[in-house]
Amino acid sequence: MLNYEDEGYEEAHTKEVIDYLLQFLNKHYNKKHPKLYTVIEYFPLKKKLPYEAKIYELYNIAMEIENGIVVSSDADEKIYEDKTRVLIGFCVDSIIYIGFQGGDHITISFSDGYIQIYY
Secondary structure, X not given: OOOHHHHOOEEEOOHHHHHHHHHHHHHOOOOOXXXXXXXXXXXXXXXXXXXXXXXXXXEOOEEEEEOOEEEEEOOOOHHHHOOOOHHHEEEHHHOOEEEEXXXXXXXXXXXXXXXXXXX
């Protein structure tokens, strides 16, 4: 399996890349020393102008696939404070690509915007 983080790898979504993302997050999940993530959601085509990105922080993000939908959770359940957050759940088929860039963040791209997860 490729190490997507080290290579700055970017690829059209495949089950392998999605599985790698889930494994990456699970590998960094630690109850004793929670991992802090900064999440940026930018979906300007869904909103009226002027549009501002949503920026928030979560501890210990975990993801799983249920019936073709990527479902996310976090240690403190703060993800659910804003029900409009795309990270809560999105269709696998809506992903254009997943990229591990610069060794410090993951970008999940869709046709109408993207999510960046800084670690």
